Amino acid sequence: MIKFQPLLKQTIWGGDKIIPFKHLDSHLEQVGESWEISGVKDNETVISNGEYAGMKLNDLVAELKEKLVGKENYKRFGNVFPLLIKFIDARKQLSIQVHPDDDTAHRLGYPMGKTEMWYIMPSDPDAKLRSGLKKKITPEEYKEMVANDTITDAIAEYPVKEGDCFFLPAGRIHSIGAGCFLAEIQQTSDVTFRIYDFKRKDKNGNYRQLHVKEAAESIDYTVHDDYRQHYDKKANAPMVLVESKFFTTTLYDLTEPMDLDYSDLDSFVILIGVGGEGVVTDSEGNKTTLNAGETILVSATEKGLRVEGTVKFLESYV
Template sequence: MKNHLYPLKFHPILKEKIWGGTKLKTILNKHNNSPNIGESWEISDVDDDTSIVSNGELKGATLKQLLSTYQEELIGKKNFDVFGEKFPLLIKFIDAKEDLSIQLHPNDELARKRHNSFGKTEMWYVMQADEDSNLIVGFNKKITPDVYLKHLENKTLTKILNFEHANEGDTYFIEVGRVHAIGAGVMLAEIQQTSDITYRVYDWDRKDDQGNERELHNDLAIDAIDFDMDDDFKVLYSTQENQSNKMICCPYFTTNFLHLTHTIQKKNSYDSFIIYICVEGEVSINVEGFYEIIKKGETILIPAALKQFKLDSNNAKLLEVYI
């Protein structure tokens, strides 16, 4: 017999990375003794990395099991018609102690053909940034494939890349085909399609403990780069209190910014789950008598079947995500 659905929290899946640091532990309270945790996967249905419920009667169930049992009650009818028993989004926190590799992601068509996967459209919301830290997003001028390949060969790729100074609250839309990298000193929330397909094109010539460089994917990448993209990656958004302010609306997800200073009633009219990512403060969520709190660095999934709920905080900032 099925349990009644309620707001679901999940155990974070922590990932050691060559470029990772300690901010996920010290700032976001993720418990781990490793000195180089680069990612916390908050909600994931990636193969071999499926999230496990950490609260309530469904504690211990995997996201895959929830999808199999609840189907459209969990993710909404239109989402279930499109994605079936595959959760469509991957939610992460990322801490870059060192620069990440310069990389890009393929579109749906290429990813399906080459990897039997979704593409990887994503967005970044900067939660904390050290002084003088940067993000790499796109090129700093119009580039042809030939020019790009010449710079790649000469190890001068950084000369044609666009560096953006990182500040808390900055938001970037990273479409498939856009070259990008998170710079040292940046901690951010990432919302993306469920995919783990990354084409790494340059890794700063660094080596691991065994003296090996990480694999590059330049043969695959050259067909996946979109050289004709507009420079419309920086997202401007309103921060009006106690209402959902639109940040990004694309076919793969909608993300709103919500600065709460008192109790608000929310109505889910989207035929979709809603995910709340707490990026500052803490907020209580009340649904039909079920009460849950999320704090900075925590994420919660409101199933599609739950149509009305209350959010309460005297000062919290949330990212609100749905399809």
């Protein structure tokens, strides 16, 4: 069971929730993101425990190959770890943005597209976010609405609370709102096309770069009635949040011990602590903590885990 040194990202919109949530000894301010597990080039997380301590994630993939990620995943992704795990704390509104799918990303010169999901953790009472178009618009209308500052009128907005979940397939226009605190699971990609940034300026007094043209090529203009993920909330049982070709994510809210069976799974597993305190024991009897703010990578050779404690966590694999 592998843990990593988080990569803390200071942003113009970052808040003060991540440092205490992760119990870090840090005085950094405006930490908007903690990259928990990352194989993104130049932003790889480093292993913090065990025999591989000090090694970068993709170097570990190259060494262990299918033993770490699974046979099919290694064929599909090679030496790049396929998922990026983050905690995000938005004190201020993030930009309106979109991510390309794999085909569009390749056409525009990027290695991979970006499908992602959000699980909302305890957020501010008035926290909101935007996800998906709420009315039909054309690419031409989209460009006009960006130019005349009305693009938010076309995007569905949701008040959010702990336990809410949103799946964002590549192409879905979206924005994290002020007060949101969430866990994000996504493809290993840092490609983001910024559509609109509320006329904000950076610390040097410049407007941040927009990618209106690239975004126009990436947006899925389909309109849906509801962009939330709906699931039945229950204790001590798996709650499937998202099933996709990019990742499957399940929520567990435990008050009693549970055994997780991975004997038929050809994939690594990631456990993300989003509440409480727990202990995880592998099939060889090794133990590690799984507390709120902690993230664990489990190799594809592991056949099962036992989780004990009063703990809420996300389980994700490809």
